[in-house]
Amino acid sequence: MSNELGLECQVCGFVGLEDGNDGFFYCQRCGSQADGIRDTAVDNDDMILTKENVGSIVQRRVPVVKTEPLFSQSQPPSQFWETLRDDGEAGNGVGPIEPADFGRDPTTLSYEDYYSEIRMRYVMGVQIMIELQVKALVEKFNVCPIIVGMVEPVWLRFVASTRIFNDDWADEVVNESESQVQGETEIVGSRAKHRPEPHNILGKRSVMIWYQSMSKTIPLSCSLVLSFLVCHLAREPILATDIVKWTLDGKLPYFAAFVEIEKQIGPPTNACPLSSSRMFRPIQAISVQKLESLAACIARSIRLELPPVNFYAIASRYLRQLSLPVETILPHACRIYEWSMPPELWLSANEFRLPTRACVLAILMVSIRILYKIHGFGQWEMALSSAKKKDNILDIDADKEKEAEFESNVSISINPKLQDDDSDDDSDTKPYSNDKLPRQPNLDATEILVLLESKYSELIDTSDHCKNLQRYLEYCKDVVFAGVELSFEDHEEQQIIEDLWNFYQKEEEDKPSSPRESHLLTPTCGSHKRPRDSSKSKTKKGRDGNAHVSCINSKKERAIKRMLSNMEENKFCYIPPRTKVKRSDYLHYTRKKGNGAYTYAAHADYYVLLRSCARVAQLDVRSMHVAVLSFERRLAWLEKNIEHCFKVMPTNEDCQLCRDGEVIPNESIFQS
Numbered sequence: 001m002s003n004e005l006g007l008e009c010q011v012c013g014f015v016g017l018e019d020g021n022d023g024f025f026y027c028q029r030c031g032s033q034a035d036g037i038r039d040t041a042v043d044n045d046d047m048i049l050t051k052e053n054v055g056s057i058v059q060r061r062v063p064v065v066k067t068e069p070l071f072s073q074s075q076p077p078s079q080f081w082e083t084l085r086d087d088g089e090a091g092n093g094v095g096p097i098e099p100a101d102f103g104r105d106p107t108t109l110s111y112e113d114y115y116s117e118i119r120m121r122y123v124m125g126v127q128i129m130i131e132l133q134v135k136a137l138v139e140k141f142n143v144c145p146i147i148v149g150m151v152e153p154v155w156l157r158f159v160a161s162t163r164i165f166n167d168d169w170a171d172e173v174v175n176e177s178e179s180q181v182q183g184e185t186e187i188v189g190s191r192a193k194h195r196p197e198p199h200n201i202l203g204k205r206s207v208m209i210w211y212q213s214m215s216k217t218i219p220l221s222c223s224l225v226l227s228f229l230v231c232h233l234a235r236e237p238i239l240a241t242d243i244v245k246w247t248l249d250g251k252l253p254y255f256a257a258f259v260e261i262e263k264q265i266g267p268p269t270n271a272c273p274l275s276s277s278r279m280f281r282p283i284q285a286i287s288v289q290k291l292e293s294l295a296a297c298i299a300r301s302i303r304l305e306l307p308p309v310n311f312y313a314i315a316s317r318y319l320r321q322l323s324l325p326v327e328t329i330l331p332h333a334c335r336i337y338e339w340s341m342p343p344e345l346w347l348s349a350n351e352f353r354l355p356t357r358a359c360v361l362a363i364l365m366v367s368i369r370i371l372y373k374i375h376g377f378g379q380w381e382m383a384l385s386s387a388k389k390k391d392n393i394l395d396i397d398a399d400k401e402k403e404a405e406f407e408s409n410v411s412i413s414i415n416p417k418l419q420d421d422d423s424d425d426d427s428d429t430k431p432y433s434n435d436k437l438p439r440q441p442n443l444d445a446t447e448i449l450v451l452l453e454s455k456y457s458e459l460i461d462t463s464d465h466c467k468n469l470q471r472y473l474e475y476c477k478d479v480v481f482a483g484v485e486l487s488f489e490d491h492e493e494q495q496i497i498e499d500l501w502n503f504y505q506k507e508e509e510d511k512p513s514s515p516r517e518s519h520l521l522t523p524t525c526g527s528h529k530r531p532r533d534s535s536k537s538k539t540k541k542g543r544d545g546n547a548h549v550s551c552i553n554s555k556k557e558r559a560i561k562r563m564l565s566n567m568e569e570n571k572f573c574y575i576p577p578r579t580k581v582k583r584s585d586y587l588h589y590t591r592k593k594g595n596g597a598y599t600y601a602a603h604a605d606y607y608v609l610l611r612s613c614a615r616v617a618q619l620d621v622r623s624m625h626v627a628v629l630s631f632e633r634r635l636a637w638l639e640k641n642i643e644h645c646f647k648v649m650p651t652n653e654d655c656q657l658c659r660d661g662e663v664i665p666n667e668s669i670f671q672s
Contacts, residue, residue: 010035109271111198115170115210117271122214123159125261125280129223130155132253132260137227140251143238147230154233155226157302162217173213174200197273211274221286224254225294232295232306232347237313239357240291241618247285249463250475255282256482277483288618289351296347308345309356311337315364321459321616323451324368328443333367342634344627358627361613365628366635368609372445375587376603378577379445380453380563384556449605452612459615469504563604566611570621573601588632589625600625 005017009027017025017034025034134151137143163169178200198206224243231238246252253260258280268275286294299306315333319326337345344359368374465475564574589606591598600622602610614624 005034005037007034007037109196111170113271114198114207117269118207118210118274119164119169119214121265121269121272122211122279123164123218124265125258125276126218126220126223127155128261128264129220129253129257129280130226132257133223133227134230136246136252137231137238141238141242141246143231143236144234147227147234147236150230150233151226154230154298154302154304157304158222158226158298159218161301164214164217170206170210173210174206176213177204177209178202207273211279220254220280220282221291221294222298223257224252224286225291225298227252228291229295229298232309235307235310235313237310237317239314240288240355241357243291244285244288245461245463249465250479254285256479259483289355292347292355293349293351293353296349299347300349306347308341309347309360311345311360311363314357314360318361318364318613318616322612323455324448329364329367329371332371333364336367336635337363340631340634340638342631344630354623354627354630355617355619357617358619358624359631361617361624362627362631365609365613366631368448369606370586372443372448373584374445374449374605374609375584376575376578376605377581378603378605380449380604380608381556381560381577383446383450384559445605449608452608456608456612456615459612461618560604563607567602567607570611571597571600572607572621573599575601575603577603588636589629591625591629598622 004019005025006015007017007025008015009017009030009032014027014030016028017037018028020026020033023038025037026032027034130151134147138145138148159165200206200209224247228238228240228243243252247254250256258276261280262276265276296306298304312330312334315330315337316326319329340363342359342363344354345356347356465471567574587606589600589602591600593599602625610624610628611621614621617624619627
């Protein structure tokens with residue numbers, strides 16, 4: 001018998017079987033054993049029927065049972081069938097020599113193959129996205145590596161809670177899609193290439209029904225939620241605003257993660273014909289508020305008890321962003337936090353509740369107001385007048401020692417300690433102890449108010465790709481148009497791109513300096529002027545002084561008008577500084593409702609601090625104000641109840657055991 005047979009393989013359809021020298025024939029491409037064909041080792045001359053060989057020739061063909069597959073490929077089975085079918089169609093030009101009806105179709109997939117493949121592929125893709133995000137958090141943002149081990153059990157428990165791996169999941173999803181339609185509906189005809197796929201009674205593809213159900217049960221945004229959740233469990237000072245910002249900047253794999261996912265799980269298969277970009281490319285980013293609420297929802301669904309946010313680390317971070325003295329404010333804020341423990345510091349499933357970062361900044365604002373006595377005394381308005389007077393003295397007086405002495409008296413110059421606290425303090429290593437809270441001297445609010453107003457415009461956190469054209473083009477290439485490439489390699493187009501980019505860089509280098517810089521570089525003609533007559537200068541000195549005073553007043557008025565305009569934009573009313581102060585206690589602000597809307601009123605001192613904290617937290621000024629009012633009400637409620645407890649607390653004379661000396665009373669925790 002010949003060593004090769006021109007028969008078609010029943011598995012892959014390739015024409016060509018070879019002898020395996022063991023009595024069986026195998027496909028030359030896939031290596032599968034041919035059924036029903038066996039080498040009997042009988043010569044053609046022995047086919048003459050005789051009494052000796054008739055018994056050995058007449059045999060019943062028994063189909064051979066394969067004991068184990070002979071595939072050596074490591075790719076998924078469905079992908080392997082598709083690859084073999086494409087290669088078989090190309091073939092060697094011979095084509096099949098037998099009717100196709102007599103062999104089974106190797107591409108026939110069952111109902112179970114479809115939903116199992118799309119379910120497993122989607123879950124594995126989301127899991128890879130989570131792994132990429134956790135890896136980026138550890139490598140790029142110095143998050144504790146413990147989150148790598150924490151994310152796996154949280155993810156598996158969440159997947160188990162969704163029950164998408166139940167046996168009846170696929171049927172329930174299809175039945176639900178059919179029951180949602182009411183009345184008579186027209187059955188949609190399927191395309192020719194989709195006819196082998198399962199459809200519901202309305203003609204819709206079951207593949208799309210299962211995918212849409214998966215994307216609703218486990219949306220792609222869950223990857224960001226779980227990444228934020230494990231950071232919260234690890235007590236890292238990572239906020240929801242950070243996760244969203246890094247996602248939009250492309251620093252966290254989210255919008256372009258489908259490229260890496262396809263590299264790991266392979267291209268689409270016959271059982272899951274949906275492309276990776278369609279399955280794993282989000283359309284839009286998740287909001288900051290929804291990120292926190294979904295994290296709380298997932299924790300509740302898997303019965304995970306969450307701790308509060310790391311107040312110490314987050315408060316330290318915010319104080320550094322505001323360039324405020326950490327060593328002065330943070331100990332007092334930690335004392336208030338440990339005493340009050342507001343519930344707003346825990347993640348909530350309520351999407352419309354104030355975020356946790358608002359509560360952290362509310363505690364900081366209360367501490368700053370207590371320490372610096374920001375209670376509407378008009379420090380900001382006095383800072384404007386003092387600053388203008390200082391400018392006037394600097395112009396008239398040439399003695400630098402007197403100038404420095406004057407600046408220290410009016411306390412307008414920025415204290416160097418406000419800027420050097422970030423490098424000297426060790427607030428990241430150990431928190432402050434309650435029994436060692438340092439006594440604070442009389443602090444002046446003018447310095448921090450001037451500092452906050454001067455750095456208000458710098459608190460805007462802009463994206464890195466918006467700074468220059470080169471970063472923006474790289475962002476578009478890596479994030480916006482990720483996975484988009486030319487169908488063929490075009491060296492000429494690549495050369496044109498390089499030439500244009502080199503031309504742009506050359507133009508940027510040759511661009512003249514800004515008009516302000518050129519004005520500073522041009523020599524002034526002041527040194528060439530003739531000296532003025534002393535008599536004329538004396539008579540004009542009074543006029544210049546009056547003009548300078550009017551200029552100071554006009555600048556102060558313009559600053560107040562800008563403040564009024566900014567307050568009106570945020571629905572706030574300006575309150576003039578307090579003049580007849582009877583009590584210097586903590587000043588509480590309220591809001592009134594009129595004409596269907598709330599009206600907010602505040603002094604300029606409080607508003608300067610409020611809007612800076614709101615910008616750092618990326619919140620609306622009114623929302624930040626509501627958070628402060630809510631926390632102040634909680635503190636007032638605690639003080640009221642503590643006072644009530646002191647009144648009803650039994651004394652030693654009322655207790656028989658205390659009078660007999662059998663029980664030693666403990667000191668109250670509220671005693672100083």
